[in-house]
């Protein structure tokens with residue numbers, strides 16, 4: 299139940315007070331009447347009134363004065379003045395002074411009710427508006443806070459974005475180099491070539507005036523320059539530096555990469571200011587793989603004449619990690635190559651020991667094949683496969699009856715079929731040797747023909763692996779120019795004519811052309 303509206307009435311006419319009280323109490327208002335304005339003001343000070351209805355003309359303190367003082371006490375107080383006809387001007391003055399309404403004498407009951415209700419409604423709306431304004435102010439403050447927060451976030455995001463963009467650019471630069479490096483690692487397995495390629499990469503990516511890669515010679519506790527570039531870089535190859543001495547020696551000893559602004563002012567290095575350096579600005583990093591120090595990579599002076607930056611330094615550290623792994627891989631690969639080659643040679647020797655007519659055949663086929671592959675500019679890794687394939691292409695003959703292999707007269711169909719199984723048997727023999735997994739395909743197909751009439755699978759044209767096409771030409775030439783149990787060796791000219799006749803039927807045309815050109819220019823020393 300809501301609190302009734304409290305109204306204070308000030309009028310020196312008792313009858314007016316009674317009338318107002320009766321009418322307004324009847325309307326549900328809580329009404330107090332006062333004959334003296336001071337008494338009324340005192341009541342307003344101590345009470346909680348919603349409305350003051352006051353006569354204008356009163357002794358001691360008139361209605362306007364009372365209304366003004368009451369408003370000071372209660373700013374939200376609704377004030378209605380009661381005035382006679384003669385005082386209309388005063389009533390208008392009261393409204394101008396900010397009071398709410400006025401009632402004319404003689405009193406009209408309906409008008410009285412309407413004025414009171416209207417003034418209270420106006421107060422209610424005014425309060426409601428104030429609440430709305432207050433809420434609006436609060437919302438506005440919240441909005442300003444949110445806007446500031448958003449602005450801070452945008453600013454932070456922009457800063458992050460700038461940082462991310464910068465990091466991204468750096469990362470792209472690194473990835474681009476790593477991509478180039480991985481291409482190198484997969485295509486170059488020779489350690490010396492690998493180091494030269496790395497030096498080229500570093501020069502093109504960072505722009506250096508001198509770069510060198512030094513590897514550890516553990517027996518002498520020294521670093522040996524194995525690759526270099528720049529004005530004096532290449533001349534330094536083969537030079538030795540004791541571990542612990544100079545920039546490279548310090549990095550090797552401490553296994554810590556360094557960025558040096560000015561060598562002359564850096565107290566860490568014993569031979570600072572040495573004439574062999576291009577400038578005082580260095581970046582140098584250790585090459586480490588599996589926890590073992592392999593060497594150092596050293597960059598001295600940029601080609602632009604500027605000093606090395608943090609970005610160059612980070613890049614070198616990234617490159618050094620890759621170089622370390624690549625050197626380790628190349629060394630392992632070299633070891634594997636040596637072991638593998640010994641295994642392959644043992645197999646080939648076993649085969650050729652069975653058949654004196656094929657003695658040296660595998661080695662010659664290998665030499666002819668490598669000769670063609672080099673003319674065709676095939677990469678080192680392909681040539682390595684070719685060496686294995688050449689040595690092993692007929693290894694499947696181990697599984698063919700010796701009597702058939704040595705038969706001096708023509709072969710029966712069954713005997714020919716038995717011999718034609720040797721590519722598949724050869725593939726089966728080397729399958730357990732994982733490192734020859736790419737070679738076994740070459741062996742399986744070395745009797746395929748360009749026109750698809752070969753065996754075992756009848757492959758045609760470019761479906762025959764490229765290296766197999768090479769072996770096929772080399773194999774046919776050496777077979778024709780070798781003694782066989784069933785015929786004498788043909789002359790080289792005769793064999794070359796026969797090969798030419800089979801261009802585009804038995805042999806790949808471009809491979810055959812390279813072979814013929816090479817043989818015309820002078821065959822390699824084989825046998």
Ligand SMILES: [Fe+2]
Pocket residue numbers: 691692720744745773
């Ligand atoms: Fe063969």
